[in-house]
Amino acid sequence: MHNRQRLAASDAPDRVGPAKRLTRAKVEEAVAGYLFVMPSFFILFLFLFVPILSALVLVFLKYDLLTPPRWAGLANIRALFTDRRMVTCYWNTLRFMLGATLLNNVLGLVLAMGVNRAMPRLLKYVLRTALFFPVLTTTASLAVVWSFILTRDRGVLNYYLQQVGLQPVAWLASARWALTSTILYDVWKSCGYLMVLYLAGLQGIPGSLYEAAEIDGASRWQLTTRITLPLITPTAFFCIVVSLIGSSQVFDNVFVLTGGGPGDASRLIAIYIYELGFKRFDMGYAAVVSLTLLLALLLLTLLQFWGARKWVHYE
Numbered sequence: 001m002h003n004r005q006r007l008a009a010s011d012a013p014d015r016v017g018p019a020k021r022l023t024r025a026k027v028e029e030a031v032a033g034y035l036f037v038m039p040s041f042f043i044l045f046l047f048l049f050v051p052i053l054s055a056l057v058l059v060f061l062k063y064d065l066l067t068p069p070r071w072a073g074l075a076n077i078r079a080l081f082t083d084r085r086m087v088t089c090y091w092n093t094l095r096f097m098l099g100a101t102l103l104n105n106v107l108g109l110v111l112a113m114g115v116n117r118a119m120p121r122l123l124k125y126v127l128r129t130a131l132f133f134p135v136l137t138t139t140a141s142l143a144v145v146w147s148f149i150l151t152r153d154r155g156v157l158n159y160y161l162q163q164v165g166l167q168p169v170a171w172l173a174s175a176r177w178a179l180t181s182t183i184l185y186d187v188w189k190s191c192g193y194l195m196v197l198y199l200a201g202l203q204g205i206p207g208s209l210y211e212a213a214e215i216d217g218a219s220r221w222q223l224t225t226r227i228t229l230p231l232i233t234p235t236a237f238f239c240i241v242v243s244l245i246g247s248s249q250v251f252d253n254v255f256v257l258t259g260g261g262p263g264d265a266s267r268l269i270a271i272y273i274y275e276l277g278f279k280r281f282d283m284g285y286a287a288v289v290s291l292t293l294l295l296a297l298l299l300l301t302l303l304q305f306w307g308a309r310k311w312v313h314y315e
Contacts (some may be wrong), residue, residue: 058287108194201235
C-alpha cells in the first residue's frame with residue numbers, strides 16, 4: 001500500500017508538468033498571434049476609427065482648415081433639412097447604385113457561367129485574364145481614355161454611331177446621358193471582379209448534382225434555374241452587398257469623366273462631400289453629410305441581411 005502511494009506521488013509531477021507546459025505554450029502562441037495582428041489593428045484604428053471619431057467631433061464645429069475650429073452647436077445638423085442640392089446628389093447616387101449593381105451582377109454572373117463551361121485550359125485562362133484586367137488598372141487613367149472615347153466630336157463611339165446612320169450623342173456633356181455614361185464605365189471596369197467571385201461560387205457547386213439531374217432528363221434551362229441559381233445565392237448576396245457599398249462611394253471615375261456635371265446631373269454624394277470639405281472648406285457640414293452616408297449604408301446593409309433570409313439558399 002505504501003509502495004503504491006510512493007509511486008503515485010512520484011508520478012504526480014510528470015502529470016502536472018506537461019499540463020503546465022501546454023498552458024504556457026498556448027499563452028505564448030496567443031501573445032505571438034496578437035503581436036502579429038497588432039500592426040493591422042493599428043492601421044485600421046488610424047485610418048478608419050480615427051476619421052470616424054474626428055467626423056463626430058467636426059459635426060458640432062465650424063472649421064475651414066485655415067482658422068481654429070469654433071463651436072457651432074447644431075447649426076450643421078439643421079443645415080441638412082434645407083440642403084436641396086444634397087437631395088439631388090443622393091438621388092443621383094441612388095440611381096447610380098441601382099444601375100451599376102444590377103448590370104455588374106447580371107453581367108458578372110453571365111460571364112462567369114460562360115467562362116465556367118468546358119473549354120481548353122489556355123483559352124479559359126486568357127478569357128479570365130482579359131475580363132479581369134480592367135480591375136487591375138487605375139481608375140483615373142482608364143477614365144481619361146473613356147473621356148476620349150465618349151467625346152461628342154472626336155469620340156470613337158460616336159464615330160461608329162454615325163457609320164450606321166445615327167446622330168452623335170453628347171455622352172458626357174448632356175444632362176440626360178452623363179450619369180448613364182458613368183454607369184456604363186463602372187460596369188466595364190468592375191464586372192470582371194464580380195465575375196471572379198461568381199466563378200468561385202460556380203466551381204463550388206458539386207458536379208454530381210448536374211449529373212444526377214441530366215440522368216433524370218433535366219434540360220439546360222432547368223439545370224440553370226433549379227441548381228445553379230439557387231446554389232449561387234450566397235455568392236450573389238455577397239456580391240450585391242459589395243456592389244451597393246462600393247457604388248455608393250464612387251468618386252474618381254465620375255470626377256474624371258464629368259466632374260459631376262453638367263450642372264448636378266452626375267454629381268454623386270461622394271463628390272459633394274469632397275466639394276464641401278476641400279472647395280468650400282466647410283469641414284463641419286461635410287462631416288455631417290458623410291455621417292448621413294454612413295448611416296444610410298448601415299441601414300441598407302442591415303436591410304439586405306434581413307431580406308437575405310428569404311432568398312439566400314445556405315444549405
